[in-house]
Amino acid sequence: MNSLLCFGVLVFGTGVGLGQKPHPCRTPPLLSGSMTVTAKEGQDWVFAKYRYDAFGQRIRLWEFGKSDSKTFHLNMLFLFREGVVYNIDYRNETCQKNVLHTTFHPSEVPHNASLLSQVILGGSSAPGEGLLVNTWTGVLPETQGKYLATVTEFGCIPVSSLYYTPQTGWVVTSFFNAVTGIEDPEQFIPPSFCTDVQTEEETLDFFSAFL
Structure with a gap:
């Protein structure tokens, strides 16, 4: 399930003064929050807490969800500069470590995004x-x-996003x-019990790591 496309793909931001045309910009470099993701017409879903650090190129995720009719819990740490991702199990004090084959992309509105509308959510x-918000639309060149x-x-600050490819459907x-x-x-x-763990042979990118 390509759920957490938000970082580097689906997290976008903009910030301008009243009366000015909105322009693309990056989200804050340090951000904490929560999110929900649904795919496959609601059959797959995730609730996650995230920590995003653009300075250190790091992302931490705590997730609970259901995919292919099975529930799961994940505790993942993505270290893009080191090129590794950890899947951490504190209960059993075990850790899986994989090579992370992904370049860090700060969360931002693509420069070629088109402003669809500016509206007030609520009253x-x-x-x-x-809440005054802007909606952007476009096509990502990396994935189309x-x-x-x-x-x-x-x-x-991101509010919501929809993403579509024939492979993923609507996310x-x-x-x-x-x-x-x-x-x-x-x-x-x-954690300390991850220090001496052997790196798995399988190389992952950000999305396959979540899978």
Whole structure:
């Protein structure tokens, strides 16, 4: 299940002043939050907490979901500079380590994205009732996947995204509880029981690692 396409593919952002035409930009380099992802017409789904560090090129994911009628839990650490990904099991103190064959791409609106609309989610009768957002659309050259991404006007925070390829079908992502910054940077450090683990022969990219 190509669920967490949000980082480097589906997380987009924009931030401009009122009265100006929105322009593509990157999301905050340090971001914490939660997300849900559904695919295969809702048959596959994931709830995940994430930590995103563009400075260190690191992503941490805690996931619970269902794929192919089976539930799963995952605790994954992606270290792009080191070129490795860890699948961590704290209960059994075991760790799987694979080579990560993926270049880190900061979350951003592609420069050739087209602004579809700017709307207020919720209400506009009084302050605090709504959220001003922009929706972007386009095609990613790497995958030829079509996307529709909604982000906040201020702060470059992702709200939702839709992504489609014939291989994946529609992948729908919703983001919530986003906070700028990382509360505990040690979450990006592999636990001690991962230190001497042997690297698996299989090389993964970001999406196949999640699979």
